[in-house]
Amino acid sequence: MLNKSKKISLDISKEHLYLKNKLIYVIDLFESVYSINKPLRIVYGSHKKGDINISPGDVGTFFEEKAEIPKYTFQNWDNKKIPFLFSPLDFSQLDLISGKSDSKNINLDIFMSSFYILSCWQEYVSDKEDEMGRFPFKESFLKFTGVYQIPVVNYYFDILASVIKDLPNYNIDINPIHQRKLKIGITHDIDNCQTGSVQDAYREFLSGNWYSSVRKIFQRLIKEDIWYNFEDLLKIEKKYGIYTSYFFITENNPKNGYPNADYLFHSKKIQILLKKIRNDGHEVGIHGSIGSGFDKHQLNREITKFPFEIFGGRFHYLMMRLPKSFQELEESNIRYDASLGFAESVSFRNGFCFPYQPYNNLEDKPFSFVEFPFQLMDKTLIQNYYMGFSPENAMELVKNMIDEIAKFSGYFNLIWHNNTITGYKYEKWKKVLIYIIKYGKEKKSEFQSLKTFYDRLTN
Numbered sequence: 001m002l003n004k005s006k007k008i009s010l011d012i013s014k015e016h017l018y019l020k021n022k023l024i025y026v027i028d029l030f031e032s033v034y035s036i037n038k039p040l041r042i043v044y045g046s047h048k049k050g051d052i053n054i055s056p057g058d059v060g061t062f063f064e065e066k067a068e069i070p071k072y073t074f075q076n077w078d079n080k081k082i083p084f085l086f087s088p089l090d091f092s093q094l095d096l097i098s099g100k101s102d103s104k105n106i107n108l109d110i111f112m113s114s115f116y117i118l119s120c121w122q123e124y125v126s127d128k129e130d131e132m133g134r135f136p137f138k139e140s141f142l143k144f145t146g147v148y149q150i151p152v153v154n155y156y157f158d159i160l161a162s163v164i165k166d167l168p169n170y171n172i173d174i175n176p177i178h179q180r181k182l183k184i185g186i187t188h189d190i191d192n193c194q195t196g197s198v199q200d201a202y203r204e205f206l207s208g209n210w211y212s213s214v215r216k217i218f219q220r221l222i223k224e225d226i227w228y229n230f231e232d233l234l235k236i237e238k239k240y241g242i243y244t245s246y247f248f249i250t251e252n253n254p255k256n257g258y259p260n261a262d263y264l265f266h267s268k269k270i271q272i273l274l275k276k277i278r279n280d281g282h283e284v285g286i287h288g289s290i291g292s293g294f295d296k297h298q299l300n301r302e303i304t305k306f307p308f309e310i311f312g313g314r315f316h317y318l319m320m321r322l323p324k325s326f327q328e329l330e331e332s333n334i335r336y337d338a339s340l341g342f343a344e345s346v347s348f349r350n351g352f353c354f355p356y357q358p359y360n361n362l363e364d365k366p367f368s369f370v371e372f373p374f375q376l377m378d379k380t381l382i383q384n385y386y387m388g389f390s391p392e393n394a395m396e397l398v399k400n401m402i403d404e405i406a407k408f409s410g411y412f413n414l415i416w417h418n419n420t421i422t423g424y425k426y427e428k429w430k431k432v433l434i435y436i437i438k439y440g441k442e443k444k445s446e447f448q449s450l451k452t453f454y455d456r457l458t459n
Contacts, residue, residue, distance in 0.1 A: 002357060002370065002457050005175065007036040013045025016056050021364045022063075022115045028366075029118065030157050033178065033354055033408075036164060037171040044111065049103050052163055057086025057109030066125045069141055070116065075108065082155050083145045084108040085116050097163060104163045110156040117142070117153055117351040119359040120340075123322040132258075133321050137344035142351060149346065149401070151353040154408045174409045177457060178354070182406040182445040184436075185372060185413040185453060186244040187338060189287050189314060192262045192419055193228045227419040230273055234280055240437050242447035245338075246277050247287035247313045250305040255290040258317060265305065278308070283449035286313035286334075293320040293339070296328040303333050311451045312336035312372075314415075318343050326358055330367045336454045338413060341374035344386050346397060348375055353410030355457055370457065372450050375401055377415040382429060391428055395435045402436075406443055411453070 008027050012020055023044060043050035062070055072083040073091045084091070086109050099105040115121075123135045130136045142148040164172045174180050237244055248270070249261035263270055274284050286306065292299040293315040303310050312335055315325070320339050329337050340358075341349050350356075350373055357366040380386045381394040389397065405412045414436070421430035440447065 002032045002355070005031045005035045007031065007038065008040050008042055011041060011043045011045075011048065011050060013043075013047040013056070016045055016059075019044075019056075019059060019112070022119075022359075023111055025359055025366055026111045026114045026118070029114075029352075029354075029356055030160060031175075032356070033154075033157060033175055034161055034172055035175045038169070040164065040167075040170070051103060051167055052160070053099070053103065053105045054111055055105065055107045055109060057084075057112050058088070059086050059109075059112055062086070063121070068122055068125050069144075072113075072145070073108070077155055077159060080147075080150060080155060082147055082150075082152055083113070084110070085113040096159070101166075102168055104167065106159060106163060110159055114153045114156045115359075118356070119361055120322055120350055121361060124361045129321065132317055132319050134318060134343070135321065137342040137347065140342070140347075140349070142347065142349075143345075147351070148342075148348060150404055151348045151351055151408065151410065153351040154353055154410065158408070178409055179446065180409050182402065182409060182440065182443055183411045183453060184242075184402075184440045184445045184447045185338075185411060185450050186242070186436075186447065187314065187374070187413065187415055187450065188233065188244060188246045188418050189316070189415055190246060190248045190261070190263075190418055191259075191287070191316070192417075193230075194225050195227070195262045226422050229418060229422045230277070232421065233418060234277070234282075236434070236437070237282070238280065240441065240447075242437060243281050243283075243449050243452065244447070245283040245285055245449045245451065247285045247338075248274070249287045249289050249316055250302045251289035258290050258319075260289045260316065271307065274307070283311075283451040284308070285451070286310050288313060288315045290316055290319060292316075293325040294328060296332040299328065299332045299334065310334075311454060312338065312370075314338045314374075323360075323362055326360070326367060327362075329369050330360070334369055336370040336372060336450060338372040338374055338450055340371050341377065341413075341415075343377060343380060346376045346380055346387065346401060349373060353405045353408055353412070355411060355453065370454055372411065372413050372453070374413040374415055375405070376412075378417055378420040378429065378432075379415075381432070382420070382426075391432050394429075394432050398432065398436055399439060402439060402443065402445075406445075412440075412445075413450070 041050040043053045070085045072085045073087045074081050094107050122141050128139045161172050164170050250265040252261045288299050355370050355372045358371050360367050381389045416433055420426045
């Protein structure tokens with residue numbers, strides 16, 4: 001379980017007791033992020049007064065009916081226009097905060113707004129999926145409401161934190177376990193490290209660079225593949241004093257028409273590499289092969305192929321679907337997952353910039369494993385069928401994302417494949433990775449592997 005302070009008591013009106021588990025889940029997450037100096041009583045309902053009183057939204061039978069999108073209205077907070085769920089549009093003129101100095105009212109339902117987004121409820125009830133079986137970004141409620149590039153749940157939490165701070169004799173700050181600084185978790189999904197020279201030569205040939213194309217083919221006969229560039233990556237990380245996570249695929253046979261690794265995981269070369277990465281202080285985790293996101297037995301078999309204990313990882317191609325994949329993770333030997341994010345756009349898929357325990361909507365309780373949502377993937381920036389940015393435009397977007405997460409002393413988790421620093425197509429993207437590191441350092445960020453963050457949060 002994630003560490004939390006347990007200073008808040010919640011008094012729920014009788015007519016809203018059916019939401020008890022969901023409300024407690026949100027309060028627990030709030031207390032995993034913030035630390036309060038003394039006990040606080042929050043009333044959810046109008047039956048009595050507490051230190052803080054939350055006006056319940058019009059939830060009704062929404063969850064029982066497995067409805068997909070609730071009513072919502074917009075209000076501004078911290079110069080952001082954010083949606084408040086389970087509220088009709090005409091509530092947009094309602095005062096968000098009211099009350100006296102010793103008893104404050106929050107007049108829109110920040111708790112159930114938080115729950116809906118944190119729990120990925122829409123993904124549980126929607127039957128929409130892309131060709132890989134993933135929930136599509138274009139169908140997301142956050143995309144529809146235009147708040148996909150801000151951690152909207154952290155804004156809901158900030159409303160509550162601000163109200164607590166205004167109460168007499170109350171102090172609130174980031175939970176010390178998080179430390180008051182930005183945390184950056186760089187992860188490397190190792191899909192390919194043996195076929196880069198051939199792919200690069202082909203790209204150069206198509207561009208008319210025939211001499212360079214032929215030269216690369218001949219160089220491959222006597223040199224290591226250009227994507228076997230782990231020494232370069234490790235040198236960069238050593239130079240800047242950062243620690244990262246490397247996720248490897250154990251399977252190399254294609255499945256369902258999609259490729260797995262282009263390398264042999266059990267080969268001596270790869271096994272020596274794993275040892276080198278760990279000796280340099282980085283984490284090695286699992287990049288679950290095609291299908292492992294839907295089969296805990298397959299995932300567990302792959303975990304046993306590592307010569308050391310594995311704590312977490314991410315599914316190849318982000319190939320997962322709720323609720324199935326979270327159920328499989330819960331019943332596997334994984335302690336944390338880092339697959340929750342969209343391939344199509346830089347975004348906050350669950351509106352939250354902290355690690356958390358996802359919610360089991362089928363059993364109305366939290367899962368036991370920890371999820372590290374990611375906000376950015378290199379290929380999302382690069383590929384024309386996703387965002388198709390130039391490196392310069394990408395750096396501006398990255399800066400904005402880092403600044404946004406830094407407001408909350410949150411976690412900026414990103415995917416940077418090993419091959420996205422080398423070769424004809426990708427070499428120019430190396431400077432974007434360097435920019436992320438340098439800008440993070442400028443903001444006094446902490447760079448660690450996800451396992452290091454996990455250990456700190458759960459011990």
